[in-house]
Amino acid sequence: AQTVTQSQPEMSVQEAETVTLSCTYDTSESDYYLFWYKQPPSRQMILVIRQEAYKQQNATENRFSVNFQKAAKSFSLKISDSQLGDAAMYFCAYRSRNSGGSNYKLTFGKGTLLTVNP
């Protein structure tokens, strides 16, 4: 079974600075998807960024980028020029690329609570 580990329960960053959230995962599969989701106080889960394991290029979405190290099974999220609105719980998640049954589910880490200080 796949597992996702977020080793930082809480992080803080100054506004306009850069912060990196860590995520490691364990899988025996070679093809899969990785995601970062943001959950603000409203509790609505919002997709931040996704990475397909077969792509070597790291995904980027505006101020958000990932460092995907497949051999090390590491998938960190970098937030540049942090803004007050970035304050939220961030979840790393894994999904198999195989089709059928349980392969469709997302496995989540326990989350990292990010605080942004003005």
Add this chain to the structure above:
Amino acid sequence: DVKVTQSSRYLVKRTGEKVFLECVQDMDHENMFWYRQDPGLGLRLIYFSYDVKMKEKGDIPEGYSVSREKKERFSLILESASTNQTSMYLCASSDDRGTGNTIYFGEGSWLTVV
């Protein structure tokens, strides 16, 4: 825009009551999920469904059942609510077409069992 709607945001139920949490998606997605979220434990999968009338147990199915009679609707049922089922419940949906395998979430249902 993708829309996953959970009909009840806040519920208070008594121990032993039968509780229904309803979820509807408007994207014609094949896959639907129920997760439970607790502080320090992240999101844990209760049940999921990859087709109408099909369901599979997730990681913590005990005390729960589900129903999917129509493609757009996925219900979570607590047959006899207990206080340890006080939690936030998140419904989600996805498919493998177009949306790039992304899972979309509802806003969550806060359930308190007293």
